Amino acid sequence: MRKIELAPLGGTDESLLAEVSAFLSATLKIPVGRRVLHFKADTFYDPARCQYNSTNILLALKAESGDKAQNGVTLLAVLPHDLFIPVLTFVFGEAELRGSVAVVSYHRFQNERYGLPANRKTLITRLCKVALHEVGHTRGLIHCLNPECVMFSSPDVEGIDNKGSRFCVDCSRMMTREMNLPAGRTK
């Protein structure tokens, strides 16, 4: 992986995108750019569930990334809307395992949803952790059993808050090795 391109989708807060960009760049030591997508979030809206289908978004991102994936670019879409995959009630994000595309939503990271006062810092921290977690999946990393590691599975916001914002030693070593290989290809 040579580069990450962040793509706002469905009215993403630009300042949040800038925070994620700075975090990923500082953590992974690679350039993080922007990408304008040629499709709209509404295409993936499911009126029955009032949520957005993340699997279909991934497919659209895959089609959009085209040759760039071969050049080591990982495309990460960020949106404010709630995501789902049909079998689950919701997901915070989804990634193509050992692939080149991922999507994250910050809909459920906002404290107001849980009857708490808004906290931008918490929102940014949660979004950054999940963005890095999904990028980890694109490099073939699976969930880590170390509760400090960012790759630790966290299906609720408390879980996100409790885990760390960095890779553990093992995942870090694996990430470094995988990042030197072209996107979509691993050992």
Add this chain to the structure above:
Amino acid sequence: MKRNDTGILVVDDELIVRESLTKWFREDGFRVDSASDAAEALRKLQSSKWNIMFVDIKMPGMDGIELLERVRKISKDIKVIIITAFASVESAVKALKEGAFDYITKPIDPDYLDHLVGKVLKEQELLQENLQLQERVNELSAANEIIGDAPSVKKLIDLIETVAPTDTTVMIRGESGTGKELVARAIHMSSPRKYFPLVVVNCGGMAETLLESELFGHERGAFTGAQYRRKGKIELADGGTLFLDEVGNISSKTQMDLLRVIETKQFTRVGGSATIPSDFRIICATNRDLEKAVAEGSLREDLFYRLNVFTIWLPPLRARQGDIPLLARHFLTKYSTALGRQITGFSGEALHMLKAYDWPGNVRELENAIERAVVVCNGPQIEAEHLPLRSNGKSRPAGKRIADIERTHIEQILVENGWNITKSAAVLDIDRVTLYHKIEKYGLKRDR
């Protein structure tokens, strides 16, 4: 269990469900595969090992419940979680009755899904640990504590092996110290009840009311001092074995209560009214002449027949003299290991003394004698002076002739006095010269 050792099979006719769950579990590091119907799932069950199955309840052809029944016949170890799109209590109850681990409704809460898989893994880990512990118990219980080469001991081991797997009540009879509790433990540890407790009650050493409370337990306030409810030994023995030692010594009231419990496998705590069931096996032991006790009326005849179903007689140690060196060496190893002593064996004199002694206290006395000898011994082997044999214990005469008796007696006195001729002659009330003559006449030699 490592995650990549855990296999999850997703069975659902909807491609999106199969793909989503497969991806979800793969990200968790599990080995995952999917099947679009029951037939494919059954094929995959034959070709690989699975720990967890997620099975959709509604599928064309064989439905989830039917597949669950088939899976249960193939393996009870696979945990099946039923997926249903309809939150129907009826289908959930049916699935659980058929042996499903749990059921979930679509769409699934990812948090609950994580929790459910974690629960299965924890249960399988505990199951694995339980199996390992059972193996360990089997190993430990296989270590035979009943030592001896005599035909009577071999017969005893045969009897234990015959009766242990059954639930038959066993009566162990023999002199004090012959190892009745050891035999009871051997029966328990060779029985299917070995994973449950062996509860020992010494009926001989307790007053009637105390024994009653000990056996049946009591409710709070049942008598002065009963501040808390207490479970009795019968309740504690549930699933296991109740060993009633000195059963010939219990009072007539407790005999009647005990008889009722044996017949009904139910009892009531002292001061309570609730009937409590308990599934236990009875092994009892006595050194009393029970037939005589029945004749005298101190033991109920019906209780005697209930307890005296399968009798094992333990021979006294003097009836198996050939086993004494074997047993002595066994106890020597046991206590020198426990006390960290480097004692290699017995001197000839000590061994002779052990063999010549009558052992009125049987194996228990022998064990105690060896334990004491190990404590006081500070050399490489147990000498005669280390053995605390009772001076009034009768030695067995070597034969019936006066000469044989004299020979054995002189040898014993010499051994007791460490072959000090002056002291031995004084004890025998003969002069030293006469003693030398006798030693020469009988060819007595000091064992080294």
